[in-house]
Amino acid sequence: MAAPRAVVPTQLAIGIGLIVLSAVLAVGAFRFPPEMGFVILPAYVYPYAVAGFLCAVGVLLSYQALSGGFRELDGSNPGIAGGKLGAAWVTGGLLGVALLINLIGFVLAAGLLFACAARGFGSRHPLRDLAIGIALTLPIYWLFNAGLGVSLPPLVNAWI
Amino acid sequence: MDILANLAMGFSAALTPINLMWGFVGCLLGTAIGVLPGIGPALTVALLLPITAKVDPTGALIMFAGIYYGAQFGGSTTSILLNTPGESSSMVTALEGNLMARNGRAGPALATAAIGSFVAGTIATILLTLFAPLVARLALNFGPAEYFAILVLSFTTVSAVLGASMLRGFASLGIGLTIGMIGLDSTSGIARYTLGVPELVDGIEVVLVAVGLFAVGEALYSLLYQSEQAEGRHRLTSLWMTRADWKRSVPAWLRGTFIGFPFGSIPAGGAEIPTFLSYSTERKLSRYPKEFSANKGQGAIEGVAGPEAANNASATGSLVPLLTLGIPTSATAAILLAAFQNYNLQPGPMLFETSADLVWTLVASLYIGNVILLVLNLPLVGLWVKLLQIPRPYLNAGILVFATIGVYGMRHSSFDLLLMLAIGWAGVLMRRFDFPVAPVIVGMLLGPMAEKQLRNALSISEGDWTIFFTQPISAFFMALTLLVLLVPYLLHKRGIKLHEDD
Numbered sequence: 001m002a003a004p005r006a007v008v009p010t011q012l013a014i015g016i017g018l019i020v021l022s023a024v025l026a027v028g029a030f031r032f033p034p035e036m037g038f039v040i041l042p043a044y045v046y047p048y049a050v051a052g053f054l055c056a057v058g059v060l061l062s063y064q065a066l067s068g069g070f071r072e073l074d075g076s077n078p079g080i081a082g083g084k085l086g087a088a089w090v091t092g093g094l095l096g097v098a099l100l101i102n103l104i105g106f107v108l109a110a111g112l113l114f115a116c117a118a119r120g121f122g123s124r125h126p127l128r129d130l131a132i133g134i135a136l137t138l139p140i141y142w143l144f145n146a147g148l149g150v151s152l153p154p155l156v157n158a159w160i
Numbered sequence: 161m162d163i164l165a166n167l168a169m170g171f172s173a174a175l176t177p178i179n180l181m182w183g184f185v186g187c188l189l190g191t192a193i194g195v196l197p198g199i200g201p202a203l204t205v206a207l208l209l210p211i212t213a214k215v216d217p218t219g220a221l222i223m224f225a226g227i228y229y230g231a232q233f234g235g236s237t238t239s240i241l242l243n244t245p246g247e248s249s250s251m252v253t254a255l256e257g258n259l260m261a262r263n264g265r266a267g268p269a270l271a272t273a274a275i276g277s278f279v280a281g282t283i284a285t286i287l288l289t290l291f292a293p294l295v296a297r298l299a300l301n302f303g304p305a306e307y308f309a310i311l312v313l314s315f316t317t318v319s320a321v322l323g324a325s326m327l328r329g330f331a332s333l334g335i336g337l338t339i340g341m342i343g344l345d346s347t348s349g350i351a352r353y354t355l356g357v358p359e360l361v362d363g364i365e366v367v368l369v370a371v372g373l374f375a376v377g378e379a380l381y382s383l384l385y386q387s388e389q390a391e392g393r394h395r396l397t398s399l400w401m402t403r404a405d406w407k408r409s410v411p412a413w414l415r416g417t418f419i420g421f422p423f424g425s426i427p428a429g430g431a432e433i434p435t436f437l438s439y440s441t442e443r444k445l446s447r448y449p450k451e452f453s454a455n456k457g458q459g460a461i462e463g464v465a466g467p468e469a470a471n472n473a474s475a476t477g478s479l480v481p482l483l484t485l486g487i488p489t490s491a492t493a494a495i496l497l498a499a500f501q502n503y504n505l506q507p508g509p510m511l512f513e514t515s516a517d518l519v520w521t522l523v524a525s526l527y528i529g530n531v532i533l534l535v536l537n538l539p540l541v542g543l544w545v546k547l548l549q550i551p552r553p554y555l556n557a558g559i560l561v562f563a564t565i566g567v568y569g570m571r572h573s574s575f576d577l578l579l580m581l582a583i584g585w586a587g588v589l590m591r592r593f594d595f596p597v598a599p600v601i602v603g604m605l606l607g608p609m610a611e612k613q614l615r616n617a618l619s620i621s622e623g624d625w626t627i628f629f630t631q632p633i634s635a636f637f638m639a640l641t642l643l644v645l646l647v648p649y650l651l652h653k654r655g656i657k658l659h660e661d662d
Contacts, residue, residue, distance in 0.1 A: 014593060018331060025338060028353050035348050040619040043348035046611040047341055054334040060327055072325045073594050079385050086383040090560065091581065094376065097564055098577035106568075110561050117557035120383060132554065137561060 008069040015062030022055035089120030110137040167289060170520030174528055179222055182215075183525050186223035187532045190230015195238050195544045198382065199559050201231035202491040202601075203374040205499065206367040207566035212502040218518050222525040224499055228492050229281060229475045229526070233533045236273035236468050237544055240266055241396070250471065251432070252439040255453045256463030263458045267397035272409045272461055273468040274537040275401075280417040280469035281530040284476035287421055289523055292512075295484040299509040304616035305627050307485075309637035311610040314487055316641045317426060319599040326645075328595045336603020339364055346608070347615055359575045366498050366605055368567050370491065372580040373597050375563035377587020379556050384588065396542060409465040412442050416469030423470075424477025426489065438470035439463055476526065483507050483519060487606065494601045 029047035064070050093116025101109040114133025115126055123129055173179065193199045205224045212220055235250035240257035253273065260269040302310075319329030342353045343363025354360040401409065416438045423434035442462040443452050451457035481487045486508040488494035500507050505515060512519055537544070567580050590597060621627035629635050 011593065014589070018334070021335075021338065025341075025353070032350050032352065035350070039348070040623060041615045043345050043350045043352065046614065047352065050334065050337045050341065050607075053330070054338065057327060057331045057334055061331060064327070070325065070328065070593060080383070083384040087380045090376075090379055090383065091585075094560070094564070094577065094581045094584075098574045098581065101568065101577070102574060110564060113564060114557045114561050117379070117560045118553040121553035121556045123551070123553035123557075129553075129557070133557065133561065136558060137565075140562075140565060 006068055008065050011065035011070055012062055015058050015060075015065050018054050018058030018061065022051040022053075022058060025051035025054065086120040086122070090117050093117050093120070107134055107137050107141055110134075110140075163289060163293060166516065166520045167524060169517065170522070170524035171527075173218065173517060173521040174222065174524040179219055179521065179525065180528070182219040182223040183226050183529050184532055186226020187230040187529055187536055189223075190227040191234035191533065191536055191544060192547060193227070194231035194234020194236075195547050196550075196555060197238060197242075198378055198556060200374060200492075201228050202370055202495050203559075203563075204231070205492060205495045206370045206374075207562050209367055209495070209499060209502065210566070210569045212499055217500075217503040217505065218521050220503075221496075221499065221518070221522055222529075224496055225479075225522060225526060226529045226532075228496070229472060229529065230533055230536075231492075232468075232472045232475050233274065233277050233537050234544065235471075236277070236464070237270060237537070237541060238548065240269045240273065240464070241545060242548060250435070250468070252435050252467045253464055253471075255439070256459045256461075259453045259457070259459030260461065260464065261459075264397055265459065265461075266395065267399040268401045268405050268461060269459070269464050270396075270541055271399040271401050271538065272405065272465040274534060274541075276409060276413040276416065276465045276469040277472040277537075278530050278534040279413045280420060280471075280473040281476055281533070282527065283414075283417045284421045284424075284473040285523065285526040285530065288476055288480055288526070291425075292480050292484050292519075292523075295480060296509040296512040299484055302485075302509070302633065303631075304613045304620060305631050305634040306637065308610060308613040308617050309628055309634040309641075310485060310487060311606050311613060313637045313641045313644065314489070314602065314606060315599075315610070316644050318489070318602045319596070320644055325594070328593070329599055332590065332595045332597065332599035333603045336600035336605075337607040339369060339600070340604035340607030346612065357575070359573055364579070364604070365570055365576075366494065366601060367570065368576055368580055369583055369604060370495060370601055371563045371567050372583030373587040373590075373600065374491075375559050376580060376584025377591065377597075379560055380584055380588045381591045382556075385592065396545065399538060399541070405461055408446075408448075408461050412438075412462040412465035413469040415441060415445075416466040416471075417473040419466075420470030420473030421477040424474030424489065425480040434470040434474045435467040438466040442466040479526075483511060483522075484509060486511075486609075488602065491598045491601045494605050497605060 025047055029044040029051065032042075032044050035042060061070065093113040096116065097109045097113040100112070111130050111133035114136065115129040118129040118133075119126060174183070189204060190201065193201065193204045204227050208224070208227075215223075232250075236253050236257065239250040239254035240261050243254050243258040257269040257273065260266065315333055319333040320326045338353075340363075342360055344351050344361060351361050416434075419438045419441065420434040423437070442460070442465075443449065443454070446452070446460055446462050448457075448460055448462075449455060451460035452463055453459065475490075475492075478489045478493045481489055482493045482496060484507075486497065486506060488497045497507060505511065505518070563580070564577060567576050570576065587597065589595075590600075617627055618625070627634070628638060
């Protein structure tokens with residue numbers, strides 16, 4: 001737990017972030033194109049209300065962050081050693097699938113994600129994981145394509 | 161009674177082989193994901209939403225409902241044997257149930273959880289059968305002003321009651337409302353907050369946010385902050401409950417049911433609160449207070465029976481506002497609403513008139529599903545336990561692959577996958593600082609609804625804002641909202657906290 005009256009910078013950043021978001025909403029609403037005809041409640045009223053609400057919440061959270069931190073928060077959560085590396089693997093896998101799925105096809109991209117995520121969670125057999133990932137996604141691919149009519153991108157791209 | 165006639169009709173439709181099959185698949189999947197930590201009913205239904213393109217609405221909704229309450233059944237198994245609750249609502253079960261398991265009574269704990277879930281689920285379904293048509297008839301009189309007031313009440317309850325801090329709940333709600341505004345405004349036709357990204361003109365799918373927050377966010381968070389539990393798994397023992405076990409369980413089941421059902425049917429953000437309430441009730445009423453974990457006891461069976469019953473009753477209870485008003489009160493119910501909307505079905509009072517056969521088939525399937533689940537869970541519990549042997553890397557990697565398929569399958573956009581990743585990291589931040597997730601989902605889904613009702617109400621009143629306080633029903637809901645805002649404060653003053661440790 002933080003000492004009373006202490007300033008907690010990360011939490012303050014969250015509070016300020018919400019205030020900034022509310023400002024973005026308000027500016028955006030201000031720049032909506034004008035509406036034609038009879039309008040009972042213009043398109044900007046509700047966004048303004050949400051912006052005001054977010055701003056108020058942001059101010060109060062910032063105040064809490066400045067005066068000892070968020071209330072009722074279990075502050076002692078140091079994080080796990082090596083957790084960041086694992087999270088990086090998972091993030092990398094997801095990034096990879098987003099960028100590659102249209103290039104190398106669904107099954108390979110998903111298999112790659114499986115291998116990366118398994119690595120992030122502590123597995124040390126990349127080739128085996130890749131094989132499991134592909135073995136897992138193949139039936140899903142057929143199930144979705146044939147059974148549910150959800151077309152996924154080609155199995156493997158033609159040029160591979 | 162026309163309820164009985166309707167129900168009979170529903171049963172005849174629900175008992176057809178194809179619908180029975182969907183119910184069975186739903187219960188099976190629900191139990192499985194309930195048992196597996198890290199994947200919950202909201203996520204599963206979200207991932208299966210694409211089937212709405214192919215499967216008929218009755219079958220799909222029967223399956224989704226099966227997943228919803230099947231997960232409540234399965235969650236208890238993990239809590240009792242592993243002490244890692246599969247679902248957040250089985251957190252209290254983990255307290256007493258795991259303690260019982262540690263003292264060689266895993267069997268009776270599992271039995272009281274499963275039978276209690278069955279009893280509670282069945283009673284709650286009866287209550288649903290009786291009350292839902294009444295609420296629907298009442299709701300036929302609701303106009304836009306009343307709906308807007310109900311939505312304001314929902315916003316307030318889902319953010320204020322759940323979680324440790326009302327303020328952080330409101331922050332989550334505000335973020336949800338903001339996400340809900342992105343895209344075309346249906347009334348004015350203005351594209352709002354799309355930042356020039358064409359994908360955003362259609363708005364952000366609730367599935368994408370749910371999958372990002374639940375699957376990706378959970379996976380990253382567990383890597384960063386949750387150490388692996390080294391604690392061993394407990395052995396299964398005979399499921400046989402003694403006479404004393406029955407005597408102590410039955411009243412706890414009934415109390416749990418009557419706590420869970422009303423809480424499920426009001427927008428209080430899911431099953432966490434009723435389970436905690438049931439637990440503290442059982443602790444106060446028990447004649448064996450020494451057995452409770454707080455007193456370093458052996459684990460009290462009431463502490464498993466009550467909360468598990470409450471848990472299931474609240475899942476069924478949450479179908480009342482969903483079906484009759486179109487208002488989801490939990491994250492899973494919110495995804496179910498999206499499923500209805502995929503079929504161009506708008507849950508609400510009219511649903512009982514326009515799609516009576518679908519509603520009653522769904523209700524009948526709940527009765528059947530409870531029986532299926534009892535059979536699936538009691539004799540087959542050993543089988544479910546085997547699921548827990550899937551290595552953690554593969555389980556999590558599999559969940560992420562499914563998440564990717566679910567999101568990508570919607571409209572084949574790499575942008576959606578990037579957005580899912582970004583929302584996942586936002587979810588990590590939210591969990592790190594204890595911001596509740598349910599208000600985000602509810603806010604983004606109900607926000608646009610609220611704006612529409614607000615517009616309709618104001619066009620009826622010709623721009624007079626006092627309509628919300630002069631119409632009696634609307635004023636009543638507004639007053640209730642005020643009460644919800646004050647109650648946590650009052651509870652806090654009396655020293656009552658909705659926390660697991662006290």
